[in-house]
Amino acid sequence: AQTVTQSQPEMSVQEAETVTLSCTYDTSESDYYLFWYKQPPSRQMILVIRQEAYKQQNATENRFSVNFQKAAKSFSLKISDSQLGDAAMYFCARAGSNFGNEKLTFGTGTRLTIIP
Amino acid sequence: NAGVTQTPKFQVLKTGQSMTLQCAQDMNHNSMYWYRQDPGMGLRLIYYSASEGTTDKGEVPNGYNVSRLNKREFSLRLESAAPSQTSVYFCASRGLPNQPQHFGDGTRLSIL
Numbered sequence: 001a002q003t004v005t006q007s008q009p010e011m012s013v014q015e016a017e018t019v020t021l022s023c024t025y026d027t028s029e030s031d032y033y034l035f036w037y038k039q040p041p042s043r044q045m046i047l048v049i050r051q052e053a054y055k056q057q058n059a060t061e062n063r064f065s066v067n068f069q070k071a072a073k074s075f076s077l078k079i080s081d082s083q084l085g086d087a088a089m090y091f092c093a094r095a096g097s098n099f100g101n102e103k104l105t106f107g108t109g110t111r112l113t114i115i116p
Numbered sequence: 117n118a119g120v121t122q123t124p125k126f127q128v129l130k131t132g133q134s135m136t137l138q139c140a141q142d143m144n145h146n147s148m149y150w151y152r153q154d155p156g157m158g159l160r161l162i163y164y165s166a167s168e169g170t171t172d173k174g175e176v177p178n179g180y181n182v183s184r185l186n187k188r189e190f191s192l193r194l195e196s197a198a199p200s201q202t203s204v205y206f207c208a209s210r211g212l213p214n215q216p217q218h219f220g221d222g223t224r225l226s227i228l
Contacts, residue, residue, distance in 0.1 A: 004158075009156075033214065033216075035216055037219075042221075043204065043221060043222045044219065044221055044222075045159075045206065045208075045219035045222075047216045047218075050216055052214065091158060091159070093159075102147070102166075102210070102213050103149070103161055103164060103174065104149070104159070104161070104208075104217060105161075106158035106159045106160070107158055108156060108157060108158040109158055
């Protein structure tokens with residue numbers, strides 16, 4: 001089974017500081033997609049950022065950026081200038097690129113607390 | 117901007133009762149998915165439908181059935197509910213393979 005591992009069940013950060021959430025994954029494919037989803041207490045699953053494995057450049061979305069290390073199968077999320085609204089569960093996920101193998105596999109999540 | 121709509125949002129069942137969770141998307145997506153979310157386990161795929169007319173098992177299909185009624189709708193049925201099926205259920209849809217999945221707001225299901 002191809003797995004996604006988030007080794008930090010909980011993280012906390014001071015408001016306005018920077019925090020990095022870790023994710024590693026297992027795959028035998030050369031091309032695939034990686035995602036970070038945010039789940040606030042409202043329970044919605046909100047896409048934060050995505051990375052295509054064939055692209056070497058790290059994805060960025062405003063205050064959110066990733067450090068994608070393909071050889072190490074590592075995909076960490078950096079949140080800069082943390083805000084109270086960033087408090088949520090964060091899930092790392094991987095999907096294959098071939099038809100029939102595009103299902104998402106999720107990690108177990110990291111609960112992020114923002115300290116005012 | 118409805119996106120993915122799930123009904124109901126909450127439901128309590130007794131063991132042995134049956135129930136169908138409904139999901140509809142208005143984004144003309146080909147692929148649709150059902151997940152369950154349990155504490156400490158992330159989301160796990162129950163069933164998916166890569167296109168209208170096809171369905172396939174995911175990681176945890178036992179005790180569930182699905183129907184892809186048309187391109188818009190993908191329902192999940194519990195024929196004889198068990199306490200182990202107490203969970204939060206999410207429906208999702210996706211367009212092109214390189215696009216992310218869009219999720220509904222979830223259904224919290226409790227089975228007594």
